[in-house]
Amino acid sequence: MxxxxxxxxxxxxxxxxxxxxxxxxxxxxxxxxxxxxxxxxxxxxxxxxxxxxxxxxxxxxxxxxxxxxxxxxxxxxxxxxxxxxxxxxxxxxxxxxxxxxxxxxxxxxxxxxxxxLDHRVGLTGPRDEFTELSDTFDDMLARLQRSFDAQQRFAANASHELRTPLAVSRTMLDVAVADPDGQDYGRLVSRLRETNQRGIDITDALLQLAALDHTPPATERLDLADPARGAVAAVREEAGARGVALTADLGPAPVTGNGVLLRQLALNLLHNAVRHNLPTGGSFSLATGADPLRPGHVLLTVTNTGPRLPAADADAAAVYRLTEPFLRGGGRVADKDPARRGHGLGLAIVAGIVRAHRGELTLAPNPGGGLTVRVSLPAAG
Known part of the structure; x- marks a missing residue:
């Protein structure tokens, strides 16, 4: 059946x-x-x-x-x-x-x-209708296998991420019940609120990610530099507090898209650039303008300094796995520093926004460390 x-x-x-x-x-x-x-x-x-x-x-x-x-x-x-x-x-x-x-x-x-899904037809011989069908079928199997593997990883990691704040909350409550007189309830409530907010943030991000894959966004003609400028303003204070230098070159980039989602795209990229930068003397930049490699497209580029990505040491192509949900630069484990800790969904949401706008996302590790992200979108006619 x-x-x-x-x-x-x-x-x-x-x-x-x-x-x-x-x-x-x-x-x-x-x-x-x-x-x-x-x-x-x-x-x-x-x-x-x-x-x-x-x-x-x-x-x-x-x-x-x-x-x-x-x-x-x-x-x-x-x-x-x-x-x-x-x-x-x-x-x-x-x-x-x-x-x-x-x-x-x-x-x-x-x-x-x-x-x-781990087998292939693999027909050999000259190119004809059957070999073309075989190659197409093998490509479909490969895509399905990658999709199912990613779905299984997503389910496992989502369960882990959502279970963590619940387990932390339960532990704090168990400790409070075991020793009610020795608790600082103000601090306990603050920590519970923080843990609960983390669970809410993860759930909201998952809902946004699901909506991007199933609901086409409302679009209008706009300049990509405008939502990028709003994202720069939102992240400038955090960059200054961390001592990370920010430069922006916002050239005209007319697109047909959703301004709220494009601002979220730029904001996620800038947050990653700030939080995964060098401890001191770091920098990052954002630029918009025409795409020199793809006529009829505009380009948003975010480049940051930072440590070398572990994936880049073995295989530069493995950097693209950073767009998988809950996969962080250091793997599946969140950063010990709460200020640098994320949910591992930032680049996954960026990839979803790019797909919704029929664009192309490119991630490239920098030779000296850090990452360069390019988002190429169709230009408005």
């Missing part, structure tokens, strides 16, 4: 594709042979149009035209029967050979329907 609970549609059992191809090939051979024999019969029937006679009168009697045509008809019947048999046999073999790649794809599809 399918995973959605629906009963499979009953289908009448008819000829297989191989049998249909076999019969088609045999019919084609039979018709072609019949037409050829008809042409021969007509030629013998009407050409030549003079009486048949022996050159030497002493020779044996010459067969008459009706005798020759009758013999031709008998031979033609035998030839047509042989052609039909040859057509059926050859058609069956040829159809089997032609449909063999399709059978491999069918077996792979059945394994995928059973939940196994």
């Amino acid at each position: 399918p995973l959605d609970g629906r009963q499979p549609v009953p289908r009448p059992r008819r000829l297989t594709a191989r049998m249909k191809l076999t019969l088609t090939y045999a019919l084609f051979v039979f018709v072609a042979g019949a037409l050829s024999l008809v042409v021969v019969y007509l030629a013998m029937r009407f050409v030549p149009d003079y009486p048949l006679s022996a050159v030497n009168p002493q020779a044996a009697a010459v067969a008459t035209r009706p005798d020759i045509l009758q013999a031709l008809i008998k031979a033609s019947a035998v030839a047509l029967l042989l052609l039909a048999l040859v057509g059926l046999g050859a058609g069956w073999l040829i159809a089997g050979r032609v449909l063999r790649p399709l059978q491999d794809i069918t077996r792979a599809a059945r394994r995928a329907a059973g939940g196994s």
Whole structure:
């Protein structure tokens, strides 16, 4: 039964594709042979149009035209029967050979329907319709496997992240119940409120992330520099308190998008740039303008100094996994410093906003440490 609970549609059992191809090939051979024999019969029937006679009168009697045509008809019947048999046999073999790649794809599809996504069809040979179908199917399996793996990681990590503040709250309450007289209730309430707010923030971020993937945002024509400017103003105080230098180059970048979401995108990137920077002497920058590499697009770039990312030491492509929910620069573990601690959802929300605006997100580790994030969006026409 399918995973959605629906009963499979009953289908009448008819000829297989191989049998249909076999019969088609045999019919084609039979018709072609019949037409050829008809042409021969007509030629013998009407050409030549003079009486048949022996050159030497002493020779044996010459067969008459009706005798020759009758013999031709008998031979033609035998030839047509042989052609039909040859057509059926050859058609069956040829159809089997032609449909063999399709059978491999069918077996792979059945394994995928059973939940196994770690296999591939992997057809070899010259490029044709079957190899293109095989490559497309393999690509689909790879995408599905990545999606399901990411979904499983998301469920596990979301459960962990949401369970943590609840477990912390329960521990504090258990301690208070065990020793009610030795508690600083003002501090306890403050810590409970902080822990509860963390759970609310995680839930709100998850709801926003889910909405981005299912609800198209309302859009209007605007300049990407305007929401970026608002994000710069919001983060400037925190940057000053941490001693991180901020530079902004906000050139015109007309887009069709949602101003609130684009401001959230820039704010998330700037918060990451500030909080994951160097302890002292750090800097970060934000720039908007036309995308020099993609005509018809505008570009928002955020670059920051900072420590080398652990993923960049092994594989630069692994940096893109930072867009997975709850994955932080240091892995799945939150920073010990509460001021630097995040939920691991900032870049995931950024990626969702970029997808909602049909843009492209690029993350590149800087050679000396830190990260460069580029967001390319279609320019407004």
